Every structure is written in C-alpha cells, then in structure tokens.
Amino acid sequence: MMRTVLILFLCCAMALAVVSLLWGGRARERTVNVIGSTSIQPFAEMLSEEYHRTWPDRKVEIQGGGSTAGLQACAEGIAEIGMCSRALKAKEAELFHGITIALDGLAVVVHPSNGVGAMSRGQIRRIFSGQTTNWKDVGGADRPIRLITREEGSGTREAFVKLVMAAKDNGADRVVRISRKALTQESNGAVKELVKHDPCAIGYMSLGLVGGELKMLAVDGVAPSPKEVAAGRYPLMRPFLFVVKGQPSGQSQDFIDFVLSASGQLILEKEGLVRAP
Amino acid sequence: MRIVSPAVSQRIAVSLLWSMAALTMGILVFIVAYVLWHGLPHVTWGFLSQSPRSMGREGGVFPIIIGTLWVTGLAIMIAAPVGLITAMYLTEYARQSRLTNVIRFGADCLAGIPSIIFGLFGFVFFVITLGMGLSVLSGALTLSLMVLPTIIRTSEEAIRAVPRAYRDASYGLGATRWQMVTKVVLRSAMPGICTGIVLSIGRSIGETAAIMLTAGSALGFPKTVFDSCRTLSLHFYILSREGISMANAYATASVLIVVIFGINLLAYWAMKRFVAGKR
Amino acid sequence: MKQAAKDKCISLTLMAVAMSGISGLALITGFIFREGLPIMMKVGLGKFLLSSNWYPQEGEFGIFPMIVGSVAVTVGAMLIGGTLGLGCAIVLAQFCPPRLVSLLKPGIELLAGIPSVVYGFIGVVILVPFIRDYIGGPGLSVLAASVVLGVMVLPTVTSISFDALRAVPRTYREGSIALGATEWQTTRMVMLKAAKSGIVTAIILGMGRAIGETMAVIMVAGNTLDLPRSVLDPVRTLTSNIALEMGYAAGDHRKALFATGVTLFVIIMVLNTIALAVSRRRPGRVGQA
Numbered sequence: 001m002m003r004t005v006l007i008l009f010l011c012c013a014m015a016l017a018v019v020s021l022l023w024g025g026r027a028r029e030r031t032v033n034v035i036g037s038t039s040i041q042p043f044a045e046m047l048s049e050e051y052h053r054t055w056p057d058r059k060v061e062i063q064g065g066g067s068t069a070g071l072q073a074c075a076e077g078i079a080e081i082g083m084c085s086r087a088l089k090a091k092e093a094e095l096f097h098g099i100t101i102a103l104d105g106l107a108v109v110v111h112p113s114n115g116v117g118a119m120s121r122g123q124i125r126r127i128f129s130g131q132t133t134n135w136k137d138v139g140g141a142d143r144p145i146r147l148i149t150r151e152e153g154s155g156t157r158e159a160f161v162k163l164v165m166a167a168k169d170n171g172a173d174r175v176v177r178i179s180r181k182a183l184t185q186e187s188n189g190a191v192k193e194l195v196k197h198d199p200c201a202i203g204y205m206s207l208g209l210v211g212g213e214l215k216m217l218a219v220d221g222v223a224p225s226p227k228e229v230a231a232g233r234y235p236l237m238r239p240f241l242f243v244v245k246g247q248p249s250g251q252s253q254d255f256i257d258f259v260l261s262a263s264g265q266l267i268l269e270k271e272g273l274v275r276a277p
Numbered sequence: 278m279r280i281v282s283p284a285v286s287q288r289i290a291v292s293l294l295w296s297m298a299a300l301t302m303g304i305l306v307f308i309v310a311y312v313l314w315h316g317l318p319h320v321t322w323g324f325l326s327q328s329p330r331s332m333g334r335e336g337g338v339f340p341i342i343i344g345t346l347w348v349t350g351l352a353i354m355i356a357a358p359v360g361l362i363t364a365m366y367l368t369e370y371a372r373q374s375r376l377t378n379v380i381r382f383g384a385d386c387l388a389g390i391p392s393i394i395f396g397l398f399g400f401v402f403f404v405i406t407l408g409m410g411l412s413v414l415s416g417a418l419t420l421s422l423m424v425l426p427t428i429i430r431t432s433e434e435a436i437r438a439v440p441r442a443y444r445d446a447s448y449g450l451g452a453t454r455w456q457m458v459t460k461v462v463l464r465s466a467m468p469g470i471c472t473g474i475v476l477s478i479g480r481s482i483g484e485t486a487a488i489m490l491t492a493g494s495a496l497g498f499p500k501t502v503f504d505s506c507r508t509l510s511l512h513f514y515i516l517s518r519e520g521i522s523m524a525n526a527y528a529t530a531s532v533l534i535v536v537i538f539g540i541n542l543l544a545y546w547a548m549k550r551f552v553a554g555k556r
Numbered sequence: 557m558k559q560a561a562k563d564k565c566i567s568l569t570l571m572a573v574a575m576s577g578i579s580g581l582a583l584i585t586g587f588i589f590r591e592g593l594p595i596m597m598k599v600g601l602g603k604f605l606l607s608s609n610w611y612p613q614e615g616e617f618g619i620f621p622m623i624v625g626s627v628a629v630t631v632g633a634m635l636i637g638g639t640l641g642l643g644c645a646i647v648l649a650q651f652c653p654p655r656l657v658s659l660l661k662p663g664i665e666l667l668a669g670i671p672s673v674v675y676g677f678i679g680v681v682i683l684v685p686f687i688r689d690y691i692g693g694p695g696l697s698v699l700a701a702s703v704v705l706g707v708m709v710l711p712t713v714t715s716i717s718f719d720a721l722r723a724v725p726r727t728y729r730e731g732s733i734a735l736g737a738t739e740w741q742t743t744r745m746v747m748l749k750a751a752k753s754g755i756v757t758a759i760i761l762g763m764g765r766a767i768g769e770t771m772a773v774i775m776v777a778g779n780t781l782d783l784p785r786s787v788l789d790p791v792r793t794l795t796s797n798i799a800l801e802m803g804y805a806a807g808d809h810r811k812a813l814f815a816t817g818v819t820l821f822v823i824i825m826v827l828n829t830i831a832l833a834v835s836r837r838r839p840g841r842v843g844q845a
Contacts, residue, residue: 035411035493038803042332042519045496049330061505063411063493064515066803068810069400076405089806146694151779152612153804177611183696183790184779186800189520190680197685198694209520287738291651297643298652301714302660304707305667308678359577366574370567380578382832386824387581388764390588391795393802394817398584422580427761429577431716434757438723453559455566469719472665476712479669485771486799510671514771517677530674537669545662 031059032251036070036083039155039188039206040240043102044083046267051258060255067155071096074245080252082243085155098241101259103274105207105229106159106236109192109214111199116140118218121235124164127202130179135200147182148191148203156188159238160204204236208272229274240273309534316531319524325532329496333512334522338529340498344413344506345482345536347499348492351417352424352481357474359421360428367429368436369458381433384426395423396487404491414502416492420484424477431476435469436462475544482537485514509533588821592814604815610781612801612809619816621783625698625791626767626823628784629777632702633709633766638759640706641713645758648714649721650743661718668711676772679704684776693788696778701791704776705769709762716761720754721747760831767824770799794820 034044041064048060065073067084071092074082088098108124110116116138119127126132127145136142150157157178165176185191191203196213207224210216216224220235228234242256258264265275281289327337371377399419409415439462447457463470485508488494493505494515509529516526596604599617607618644664648657679700688695724747732742748755778790779800792800798813798820805813 033411038515038519041494041515042521045332059497061493061495061497063495063505064489065400065494068802068804068806069490071806072400072405073411078405078410086804092806151800151804152610153801153809155804180608180781182780183694184781184792184800186774186779187518187520189518190775192520193680194696198688200694211520283738283741287740290740290744294643294647294651297640298647301640301644301710302663305664305710308670308675308707309667311678311682312674359573362570363574363577366570370570371574382825382828383581383585385760385764385828386821387584388761388768390584390817390821390824391768391770391798393770393795393799394588394814395584397802398587401587402583422584425577425581430757430761434716434754435719435723438720438754440725453563455563469723472715472719475665476668476715479665479711480765482669483671483673485671485673510673513671513677514673517673518775526677530677533674534670538666541662541666541669 031061032081032249032255033061033063033073033079034081034083034242034255035063035065035073035079036243037067037085037155037240038064039085039104040083040101043208043240043268043271043273046271047259047264048255050263050267051255054258054263058251058254068153071243074243077245080244080249081256084241084243085238086153086158087239088241088243096243096245098243099256099260100239100276101242101256102240102265102268102276103229103237104240105224105226105234105274106156106163106204106238107207107210107214107224108202108204108217108219108236109195109210110202110217111195111197112213112215113199114140114215116217117215118221118223120220121164122167124217124219125167125176128165128178128182129176130181143200145202146198146200147179148194148201149178149182149184150191150204151184151186154186155238156204156206159236163236206272210272226269226272226274237274239276312527312530312534316527316529319528320531324525324528328498329512332521333496333516333525338509338512338532340496341507341509341512341529342532342536344492344499345508345510345533347413347502347506348416348420348488348508349478349481349540351413351502352420353474353478355417356421356424356428356477360425360473360477361432361470363425364429364432364436365458365463368433369454369462381430384429388426388430391486392423392484393486393490395419396490398422399487399491410503411491411493411495411505412503413492413499413506416488416506416508417502419487419491420481423484423487424480427477427480428473431473432466432470435466435473438469439465471544475541478540478544479537482508482533482540483510484508485511509536585821588814588817591811592816592818595808595811596815596818598808599812599815604812605819608781608783610797612805612812615808617808617812617815619794619797619819621781622792622794622797622816623819623823624783625777626793626795626820628698628787628791629701629705629773629793630763630767632698632787633705634759634763636702636706637709637713637762637766638706641710641758641762642717642755644710644714645717645721646743646747648718650739650747661715664711664714666711668715672708672769672772673775675704675708676775679772679776687788691788693786694778694790696776696790697788698777698784698791699787701773701777701793702787704772705766708769708772709766712765713758713762716758717751717755720751720758723754724750756831760828763827763831764824767793767820767827768795770795774799794823 044062048062070082073079188205188209191205195201195203222234224234229237324337330336367377403409403415443461447461488508488511494507495505499506513529606620608620609616609618683700684695732746774796779792780790784791794816798816802813
C-alpha cells in the first residue's frame with residue numbers, strides 16, 4: 001500500500017510539472033486585467049461590478065499588488081491596465097500613458113477628543129518634521145504628539161510630501177523630511193484604526209475613507225470635503241491613475257470609457273472620491 | 278550546586294511546566310474563541326454561498342473559499358511529495374558530504390526568508406517569464422516553493438530519528454534499500470512527516486503577501502487553474518486593513534478557522550489510515 | 557542482479573525529484589542575491605549596513621536600525637515562544653495522559669494554520685491598546701511584536717519538539733527512571749539531550765518563522781526608522797521594510813529592498829550556524845550516533 005501511495009504522489013507531481021510547462025504559455029481568456037495600487041483596488045472593484053452588471057458579457061478582473069507591480073504587469077502585457085496612486089516618474093511617463101480617473105483629497109486626521117480643529121500647512125509641516133512635539137504648542141492640550149505616516153513610495157505619502165513637506169524657506173524650495181520617529185502604517189484602514197484609539201495621534205489619509213469616527217483638520221482655513229477639493233480650494237489632493245501602454249485594446253478602452261462616463265464617475269463620487277477634471 | 282533536593286526540584290519543575298502549558302493553551306484558545314465569538318454570528322448560509330459584493334462589504338465568500346482550497350491543495354500536492362522525496366534522498370541515498378550539508382543549511386535559511394520575497398520571485402518567474410499570469414497555478418507553485426524547506430527539514434528530522442537498529446534489522450532480513458526505506462523507515466517516521474505537512478498547510482493557507490503577487494486578488498470564481506483568485510487570509514487582510522467591513526472580516530476569519538480545522542482533521546484521518554496499514 | 561538494477565533505477569528517480577526541489581530553492585537564492593548584491597556594492601557595504609539614514613527617494617540606503625529591530629524582535633519572540641513552546645512540548649510528551657495528548661496535539665497544530673494576519677490583527681485590537689494604556693509608549697512596540705510573534709511560533713516549536721521528544725526510545729526513559737532519577741531529572745538529563753537535534757530544528761524553524769514574518773510585524777511593530785531605546789519603542793524590522801515598500805518601489809529603491817533581503821538571509825545563516833554549533837557541541841543524537 002505504501003508503494004502505491006508513493007507512486008501516486010510521484011505521478012501527481014510529475015503530471016503537474018508537465019501540465020504547467022506545456023500550458024504555462026497558453027494565452028489567457030480574453031478578459032480585461034487591471035492590476036496595481038491597493039488604494040484604488042476597492043474603487044475599481046466597485047466599478048467592475050457595475051460594469052459587469054450593465055454588460056454581463058464583458059468581464060474585468062481587478063488585482064492588487066501595488067503601483068509598481070501594476071506598471072510592471074502592464075509593461076509585460078500581463079495586464080491591459082495598470083492602477084497607479086502616484087504620479088508617474090519621468091522614465092515611466094515615456095513608456096506609459098496615464099489617465100486620471102478621479103481625484104482624492106488628503107485629510108489630516110486626529111482623535112475626536114482633540115481640541116485642535118484647524119492648522120496651517122506650515123504648522124503641519126513642523127509637526128511632521130518633528131520640530132513641534134506637543135499639542136499645547138498648536139493650541140491643544142498638554143500631550144505629546146504621535147505622528148503616523150504612510151510607507152515610503154505610497155501615493156498618499158508622496159502627495160502629502162509634495163503638498164505639505166515641500167517648504168519655501170527663505171525663498172528656496174526644499175523638502176523637509178518626515179521625522180524618523182513617525183509610526184509607519186501600510187494602509188488607510190491602519191492609520192484610521194490607530195488615530196481612532198489614540199488621543200495623541202495625528203495622521204493623514206484618503207478623504208473618501210475617513211468616515212465619521214475621526215476629526216478632520218481644516219487646512220489653511222478650508223475644511224476638507226469633496227466639494228472643496230473639486231472646487232480646487234482644499235490644498236491637499238492627488239490623482240488616481242489608470243495606466244496603459246500604447247493604444248489600449250477595444251475592450252480596455254471600453255472599460256476606461258465606462259469609468260470616465262457619468263455613471264462610472266457617479267459611483268466614485270458616492271464612495272467619497274472627486275470627479276476627474 | 279545541589280541546594281534543593283531532587284524531589285523538591287521535581288515538584289517545582291513540574292508545576293512550572295504545567296503552568297507554562299496551561300498559559301500556552303489559554304492564549305491559543307483565547308485567540309480562537311475571540312475570533313469565533315465576533316465572527317460566527319455573521320456566518321450565515323448566504324455568507325457561505327454568495328459572491329462578495331461592493332468590495333466584500335456585502336455578500337459572501339464562496340469563490341474565496343474555493344480559491345483557498347484550490348491554491349493550498351495544489352501547493353501541498355506539489356510540495357509534499359517533492360519535499361518528502363528530497364528528504365528521503367538526502368538522508369537515505371545521498372552520500373553524506375559537504376554538499377548535503379550545504380543543501381540542509383540552505384533549506385534552513387530559506388525557511389526564514391519573508392514570503393514577500395518568494396512572492397516577488399513567483400511574480401517575476403511564474404507570472405511573467407513563464408507567462409502563467411496571475412493564476413491559481415502561479416500561486417500554488419510559489420507557495421510550494423515557500424513550504425518546501427519546512428517539509429524537507431521536518432521530514433528529514435523524522436527520518437533521522439528512526440533508530441538505526443530498525444534499518445540494520447531490515448537489511449538483515451534481506452530487504453533492499455527501497456524496501457527498507459518505504460516499509461520500515463517511512464512508516465516509523467510518518468507522524469513527524471505529517472506534522473511537517475500539516476504545518477505547511479497552515480503556512481500556505483495563512484499566506485497573504487505572496488498570494489497577492491502571484492494568485493492575484495480578483496474576486497471572481499476560479500474555474501481553471503489559470504484563473505486568478507483570492508484566498509481567505511488575503512480577503513481578511515484586505516477587509517480589516519482597508520477598514521472595509523469588520524463584521525465580514527471576523528466572519529471570514531471564522532470560516533478560515535473552520536476550514537483549517539477541517540483540513541487538519543482530514544490530514545489526521547489520512548495519517549491514521551496510513552499508520553493502520555502498517556500491519 | 558535484477559533487484560540491484562531496480563534499486564539503482566529508484567535511486568536515480570529519487571535523485572531527479574530531489575534535485576528539482578533543490579534547484580527550485582537554489583533558483584530563489586540566486587534570484588535574491590542577483591537583485592540585491594549590486595546595489596549593496598554600489599552604496600558600499602559598510603554604509604548600507606551601519607548607516608541609520610533610510611531615505612530611498614534621495615538615494616540614501618542605510619538599514620542599521622532595521623537590523624537592530626529584527627534581532628530585538630526575534631530574540632524577544634524566541635524568549636517567549638521558545639520557552640513556552642518547549643515547556644508545553646515537555647508536558648505533552650512526559651507528564652500528560654495520552655488521551656489528553658491526542659486531543660491537544662492536533663489542537664496545537666491547528667493553531668499553526670491560523671494566518672499571521674489574524675494574530676497581528678488581534679495584537680492590534682487587544683495587545684497594542686493594552687500596552688499603550690497600562691504600560692506606556694505608543695503601544696506599537698518591540699514588546700507587542702515579540703509577544704505576537706512569540707505566540708505565533710508556539711505551535712511550530714511545540715509540535716516539532718514534541719515529535720523529537722516522542723522519538724526518543726522508551727528504553728532511555730525507563731532506564732533512567734529505573735536508576736532512581738526523578739521524572740524531572742530524566743527529562744532534563746536524558747530526554748532533552750537525546751532529543752536535542754529535533755529541538756534545535758524546532759527552534760530554528762520557529763526562529764525562521766519569527767524573523768521572516770512580515771504582515772503581523774507590520775501591524776504591531778510601528779515601523780519607525782529610529783533606533784529603539786527600550787522595549788516600548790516602536791521599530792521597523794528588515795522584513796517589514798521589504799514588505800512595506802516593495803509594492804511601490806522602483807529602480808534602486810527596489811534593488812535596495814532586495815539587498816535588505818540578502819542581509820536577512822545572511823543574518824539567518826549566522827543564527828543557524830550558531831544553533832548548529834550549539835547542538836553539535838556535545839553528541840546527543842539518537843539513531844545515527
């Protein structure tokens with residue numbers, strides 16, 4: 001009996017190896033593959049669901065993996081569309097064509113019990129660079145400030161650095177580094193969870209995902225809301241990109257058109273994003 | 278150094294050990310109970326049989342359960358035989374040399390490499406170079422590489438623990454090496470080998486980072502091994518970390534625990550039958 | 557003669573399968589080194605390993621705080637998980653009634669299957685607030701990561717050491733008891749020594765899992781770039797550095813993350829070498845003595 005089991009196992013493994021090698025290169029079924037940023041993924045899933053409901057015979061598959069994985073997959077032809085939550089780098093911009101599908105505001109969030117309600121970008125910059133370390137210096141209670149930031153390379157962080165940390169000190173442009181003492185979290189949900197329970201914390205996150213449990217600071221006198229972002233008054237925002245290489249195929253173009261159409265944009269708006277300009 | 282009498286130290290040691298065991302059990306039971314307590318009330322038939330809707334905020338996890346079984350099952354079907362045979366070869370066949378030691382050492386080191394590195398390797402090699410795309414197959418192959426070191430090392434340990442006398446006796450009875458290995462050594466080593474396999478099943482079910490890069494995270498239903506799918510752990514991770522739905526996250530974790538429970542029971546049943554076939 | 561030919565044939569087949577498995581592992585190792593080594597050389601090995609400046613956008617790659625973080629968290633995890641797990645294995649193998657064992661052993665192995673994200677999540681929901689409110693600091697800390705990882709490796713350490721203890725021939729134990737040793741003396745002087753190789757494997761695999769864990773650590777360790785000064789300070793480990801930034805990294809940044817992987821590989825190699833040296837110091841192997 002022992003031997004039969006072993007031989008069976010062996011055969012299974014061999015067969016699998018052969019199958020995988022023979023069929024490995026087989027062309028995949030014609031669906032539109034969309035791969036990339038995990039920040040855009042949930043929204044893209046909503047869009048693909050609605051798309052599939054409107055045209056049941058057309059299929060779009062949404063995958064996460066990160067902006068870079070998305071671009072790489074797009075370059076290799078594994079995906080027709082990449083999702084990117086940061087601006088394309090110069091080298092990437094030569095290779096790909098980016099389509100802004102929506103704008104997303106960045107909300108600076110604190111614990112609901114925090115007395116501070118508004119700050120200027122300069123104040124926020126001093127807090128995140130580690131110069132201001134106590135809430136009483138910005139008009140709050142006597143508590144240490146606990147910084148929460150996002151990981152290096154995340155679209156949210158890059159937008160934050162570009163819009164807040166880039167200072168015009170003495171007329172010269174320079175980017176102030178975020179303090180190395182800042183806690184780093186890898187998702188909007190994680191930032192939210194931390195800020196929700198810690199009265200000392202300050203963080204920044206996607207406006208669409210804040211919900212009602214956190215307090216959002218007004219920045220430079222403007223309270224964050226999709227309306228203010230759309231009007232261009234709220235200073236912190238970033239684009240969500242769909243990225244294609246060369247001319248998109250008919251099917252991908254069709255999906256992109258749907259996303260940019262009134263009904264596609266309405267879905268995104270309902271989720272707290274802002275229409276693409 | 279003998280300050281306390283053996284009888285006293287025996288009593289101290291035993292009570293200390295028992296309290297350690299109790300603490301261990303307590304923690305582990307607490308974790309399972311906590312998840313089930315928060316999750317089970319949300320596990321309904323609808324949750325088990327429907328597809329997720331609006332990013333998993335509504336609907337169920339049916340395609341995800343299937344995806345989990347696909348990926349894990351396939352990964353173990355590849356890794357278990359290859360790992361076992363490699364261990365067998367290294368201990369019973371290969372001349373014990375520097376090379377076998379290097380292989381052993383390399384396997385130990387790879388066991389500690391973070392899964393995301395395996396994920397990236399899988400992404401570059403299986404997904405892009407071999408053109409398998411984000412699919413159940415790429416995911417399973419990546420996972421099987423990931424658990425291979427664990428299976429090799431645990432099986433090897435189990436095989437090496439079989440007393441030498443058993444081998445000598447079976448040679449003495451005129452058995453060939455193959456007969457000795459399969460009929461004597463492997464059977465006595467079976468419980469240890471199974472531990473390794475069960476641990477590996479656990480590790481592959483629990484994987485998230487590598488899965489996202491190789492099997493993808495599509496919410497569709499995987500019909501063939503070339504389709505992309507999402508596994509329960511990844512679904513739990515996305516739901517809880519992106520703050521999409523806590524209730525569904527706990528419910529997903531509960532389903533996951535039940536699935537793991539089922540798979541382990543099955544593995545034990547298979548092992549029992551295997552060992553029973555001994556005489 | 558025919559039998560010998562058959563044996564040879566089987567031996568060759570086994571070798572082929574073993575080699576395919578091994579070459580898979582070799583391929584991965586090669587891949588990590590090929591991607592990571594060049595940038596290490598470019599930045600300069602000393603600077604890469606000993607600088608505390610990690611500003612990938614500005615081309616500064618220094619991973620010293622993360623090396624410290626990984627080591628601290630792993631040591632903490634092994635102190636907690638290793639001791640508890642080994643203790644648990646001894647109880648199961650020596651003092652526990654067999655019926656209870658047949659219930660508890662599968663139970664523990666079941667727990668090895670709970671995904672690390674669940675452990676991490678429970679750490680975030682229960683442990684982190686507890687530390688923040690009652691002990692101090694931001695909650696996300698070396699301590700939280702050590703506890704979560706320690707609990708996570710418990711099943712691995714327990715079940716493999718249990719198997720090792722079980723594999724010690726009965727006669728050893730009976731002989732020792734017959735000589736008048738107490739059960740604890742028997743355990744300490746006979747069983748643990750005889751099962752040493754297996755226990756070391758258990759510790760190595762547990763350590764491997766602890767040092768290689770990513771998701772749970774990201775969730776509870778805080779991931780700051782600063783050097784930790786106490787167990788209540790947050791840290792970033794090598795693995796969380798890789799997993800946090802890999803999704804978005806490109807160019808040199810991505811290569812530097814692979815170099816982080818190379819460093820990790822080397823650290824694990826060193827730890828394993830130490831573990832092997834310790835286990836070999838006194839002969840204690842059963843079977844192939």
